[in-house]
Structure formats: structure tokens, C-alpha cells
Amino acid sequence: MKPTRRAEIDPLQSLKAVLELMERELEGRKVRARLETEGEIPRLIADADQLQQVYLNIVINAIDAMPGGGTLRVQASERSVRHPERGGPPRRFLFVSFEDTGIGVAMEHREHVFDPFFTTKPIGSGTGLGLSVSYGIVREHGGWIDFTSEPGRGTRVTVVLPLDAREVERVREAAS
Numbered sequence: 001m002k003p004t005r006r007a008e009i010d011p012l013q014s015l016k017a018v019l020e021l022m023e024r025e026l027e028g029r030k031v032r033a034r035l036e037t038e039g040e041i042p043r044l045i046a047d048a049d050q051l052q053q054v055y056l057n058i059v060i061n062a063i064d065a066m067p068g069g070g071t072l073r074v075q076a077s078e079r080s081v082r083h084p085e086r087g088g089p090p091r092r093f094l095f096v097s098f099e100d101t102g103i104g105v106a107m108e109h110r111e112h113v114f115d116p117f118f119t120t121k122p123i124g125s126g127t128g129l130g131l132s133v134s135y136g137i138v139r140e141h142g143g144w145i146d147f148t149s150e151p152g153r154g155t156r157v158t159v160v161l162p163l164d165a166r167e168v169e170r171v172r173e174a175a176s
Contacts, residue, residue, distance in 0.1 A: 004140065009048045011094055011161070012041050012076060018055040019074070022063070030069025031062075031100075038077035044094055044163050046141055051161075054134040058098045058157050061131065065102030065155060073099045078163060084144060092163040093143065099156040105149035134159075 019026075019033055026033050062072050075097045080090040131145075138145050142162045149155040 004047045004050060006045050006047050006141075008043050009046055009051070010041075010043055011046070011051065011096070012037065014048050014051045015055055015074065015076065015096065018052055018059055021056070022059050025063060026072070029063050029066065031066050031072055032070075033059075033072045033074065036073065036075045038075070040078075041076050041094065042078060042092075042163055044161055046161060047137075050137045050141075054137050054159060055096070055098075057131060057134045058159070061157075062098055062100040062102065062155070065100050065104070067103075070101035070154075072101075073097075075099070094161045094163055095158055096161075097156055097158040099154060101154045104151040104153055104155055131157075 015035065019035060022033075059072065066072075075095075077095050078092060079095055080092050082088060082090050135145055138159055138161065143160045146158040146160065147155070
């Protein structure tokens with residue numbers, strides 16, 4: 001894995017690049033992707049390549065969860081919330097949710113979705129590293145991933161990243 005190169009980026013540009021990259025796959029698998037934003041989405045400090053890797057892993061999983069086609073709704077918004085692990089005052093975060101209309105994840109598998117090498121895909125169809133790697137990248141950026149799923153109704157994966165440069169620096173210092 002190459003070293004993290006953080007810079008100020010437009011997070012929607014990374015998201016749009018992934019959806020464009022996956023356009024043929026989405027069409028071929030009869031999955032309609034919709035990107036929605038709430039208000040203006042601010043720039044953030046992140047590694048654009050790593051952020052694209054996170055988005056790509058989630059989109060691939062969503063496509064695989066809709067073998068008969070479906071809809072992938074991607075929403076981006078800014079919200080002020082307390083960090084679930086570090087607490088403190090509410091801070092500004094970018095929320096990017098990926099909600100599919102797929103098969104969902106069984107209750108007994110939900111606690112393992114971020115475990116390395118855990119997969120519900122057939123042998124040879126996945127390594128079980130996508131969400132695990134994505135989880136690590138997002139945590140390195142000072143954020144977290146929320147995951148909810150209901151069998152037969154789909155899954156929502158939400159990537160939450162800090163918009164406050166001080167929060168990013170605090171995470172960087174704590175990791176050193």
C-alpha cells in the first residue's frame with residue numbers, strides 16, 4: 001500500500017470518477033445509480049486515491065448485491081455531529097451514503113462485514129478485503145463507516161469523513 005498523500009480535494013469529484021469508471025458495469029448489471037447532494041459539498045483534506053478506493057469497494061459490493069439489477073442511491077451531505085468514539089463538541093463531517101436495493105446481509109453476518117477475508121460471495125468471487133481495507137482508510141482519515149442492512153430490502157453503507165482540518169490533524173498526531 002502506498003503512503004497516504006493528503007491534500008485539499010473535492011470529494012464529489014472522487015465520487016463521480018468512481019461512478020463514471022463503473023458506468024459500463026452498472027449498465028451491464030441493470031443497476032441504475034443516482035447521485036444526490038444536499039446543499040453545497042465542501043472540500044476536505046484526504047487522499048483522493050484512497051477515497052476513490054473506498055467508494056469503489058462499496059459500489060462493487062452494492063452491484064454484486066443486486067444480481068437481478070436494482071438501484072444504487074448515493075447521497076452526499078454535510079452535517080455537524082459528535083464523533084462516536086472521541087466524543088467532544090459537534091464537528092462538521094461529510095456523509096456519503098450508498099444505499100442499494102439488493103439482497104441485504106443476514107443478521108449473523110453483519111458483525112463481520114469489516115473483518116479481513118470475510119465474504120458472503122461464492123469462492124473465487126471476492127477476497128473479503130474491500131470493506132476491511134475501506135474501514136481502515138476511513139479511520140486513518142479520522143472518520144468512520146456506518147452499516148445497516150435488511151435481508152431482502154438492501155444495504156446502506158455510509159462513509160463519514162471530517163471536514164475540519166483540525167480534526168484531521170488530531171488524528172494524524174494520535175497515529176504518530
